[in-house]
Amino acid sequence: MLNVQEQVSLKPYNTLALPSLAEYFCRVNSDEGLSEALAWAGNHRYPVTLLGGGSNVVLAGNLSGLVVQMAIPGVELISEKHHLRRIRVGAGENWHQLVVHALNQGWFGLENLSLIPGLVGAAPVQNIGAYGVELSERFHSLEAVHLNTGERHVMSRSDCKFAYRDSFFKGQGRDQFAITAITLELSSKPDLHIEYPALQQAIDALPEAELTPKRVSDIVCDIRRGKLPDPDVIPNAGSFFKNPIVSSEVAAKLKHHYPKLVSYSLDENRVKLAAGWLIDQAGWKGFERDGVGVYNQQSLVLINMGGSCDALMSLVVDIQSSVMSKFGITLDIEPRVYR
Ligand code: FAD
Ligand code: NAP
Numbered sequence: 001m002l003n004v005q006e007q008v009s010l011k012p013y014n015t016l017a018l019p020s021l022a023e024y025f026c027r028v029n030s031d032e033g034l035s036e037a038l039a040w041a042g043n044h045r046y047p048v049t050l051l052g053g054g055s056n057v058v059l060a061g062n063l064s065g066l067v068v069q070m071a072i073p074g075v076e077l078i079s080e081k082h083h084l085r086r087i088r089v090g091a092g093e094n095w096h097q098l099v100v101h102a103l104n105q106g107w108f109g110l111e112n113l114s115l116i117p118g119l120v121g122a123a124p125v126q127n128i129g130a131y132g133v134e135l136s137e138r139f140h141s142l143e144a145v146h147l148n149t150g151e152r153h154v155m156s157r158s159d160c161k162f163a164y165r166d167s168f169f170k171g172q173g174r175d176q177f178a179i180t181a182i183t184l185e186l187s188s189k190p191d192l193h194i195e196y197p198a199l200q201q202a203i204d205a206l207p208e209a210e211l212t213p214k215r216v217s218d219i220v221c222d223i224r225r226g227k228l229p230d231p232d233v234i235p236n237a238g239s240f241f242k243n244p245i246v247s248s249e250v251a252a253k254l255k256h257h258y259p260k261l262v263s264y265s266l267d268e269n270r271v272k273l274a275a276g277w278l279i280d281q282a283g284w285k286g287f288e289r290d291g292v293g294v295y296n297q298q299s300l301v302l303i304n305m306g307g308s309c310d311a312l313m314s315l316v317v318d319i320q321s322s323v324m325s326k327f328g329i330t331l332d333i334e335p336r337v338y339r
Helices: 031-044 095-105 120-126 197-204 213-227 248-257 275-281 309-327
Strands: 005-009 021-028 048-051 057-059 063-070 075-081 084-090 139-146 152-156 177-187 236-239 245-247 263-265 270-273 292-294 301-304 336-338
Touching: 021 031, 031 048, 031 063, 031 139, 031 177, 057 309, 063 177, 075 095, 084 095, 084 120, 095 120, 095 213, 120 177, 197 213, 245 248, 248 263, 248 270, 270 275, 275 309, 292 309, 301 309
Parallel strands: 021 063, 048 063, 057 336
Antiparallel strands: 005 021, 075 084, 084 177, 139 152, 139 177, 236 301, 245 270, 263 270, 292 301
16 A cells, blocks of 8 residues: 655655655555556656665755655575575665675675665665675676556666666666666675785784685674764765776876875776775865764765755865865766755
8 A cells, every 4th residue: 555655854764864855755565566656656747766775865955756765575595506596685675684694594695795785776776896896796687667667677787787886777777767676696605705905904814714704794894884984873875986987097197196096907998096095185084064074984985963965065076176186086976966
């Protein structure tokens, strides 16, 4: 039964805790519920905005039309072949709880992606990634509903056009599809990826012990808890800026001027720069103004201590221009900004 509420505060539904009102709001727990919600919005000619856990959005104003929180549950093992475990997961499942559940079942491959906030349905939108692993590497397909036509689609990995923290759903497919479920390919055989320096260092510091996927997950959780603010305590949206990807020539010139530049070669022609390092060097680490600030342990994370969205966006502009004038590099915002 569709339950549409009017003038709902979205403050509890975004991890930056920005004050914003949804003109209409509903939560959907099934494919049928989603169809009803879309039909209701269509009949009223209201735009639809989808929300998961609100951990990758900046609500810069009130949202007109219908805000739909995707809460479709369910985790099922759909096939087992040799070591391969294919699982189908509802868009409304909590991502980290899925990682824990998978580990408990002996389905491995998600351990590096532990403790990422948010819900499963948003994971393909951002192609979530951390500690050297991306969702796309564990992805098989997804199910989605077109917001205007209501048609159901199954999309493969190539349909989703995954790239670095990017996908079809941030580009051509933006605001067109509600992802209702995803299918992942995991393995009953551990295949650990511990090359990422922060992970490797933490592992090296441990007394000799058997390294299991569960242990890698625990280590990732420990590193993250030590370095990232818990949004329930200090509201934030994770990394506020993307790591810029530049040509090798640009990176070489910068390295010449700044020998300590933190950069990672992606291939022959492209280099990824650590945006956090650029922001640190521009002097922003720990900066606070008008109730918003730059987290003192990780400059990529902007925090809200009771400030307004205007204060946040003004800080964003100042950070972007100082990084541009010092390094000539554009910093793009990672979360989706709704104005
Ligand atoms: P939301 O913020 O609710 O939505 C994000 C976007 O996806 C919106 O545009 C929304 O419309 C759309 N969307 C949501 N659900 C659906 C759906 N079912 N169908 C279609 N569109 C949908 N990200 C990483 O990649 N790696 C990290 O390590 C990481 N660490 C983080 C740490 C912290 C402390 C925080 C606060 C964030 C971090 N993030 C990270 C960002 C964020 O957690 C992820 O992008 C996450 O996948 C967002 O999920 P969500 O459910 O909160 O999405
Ligand atoms: P970190 O370990 O301090 O590293 C800083 C940056 O350097 C990261 O952004 C990372 O890029 C890059 N990097 C480090 N080692 C690398 C390597 N061997 N190869 C390629 N790139 C490398 O980062 P952190 O801030 O503590 O975050 C740890 C992980 O969690 C990162 O993967 C980060 O993306 C993820 N994270 C993401 C968010 C978000 O909101 N998107 C928030 C918190 C953490 P990558 O970011 O490409 O890995």
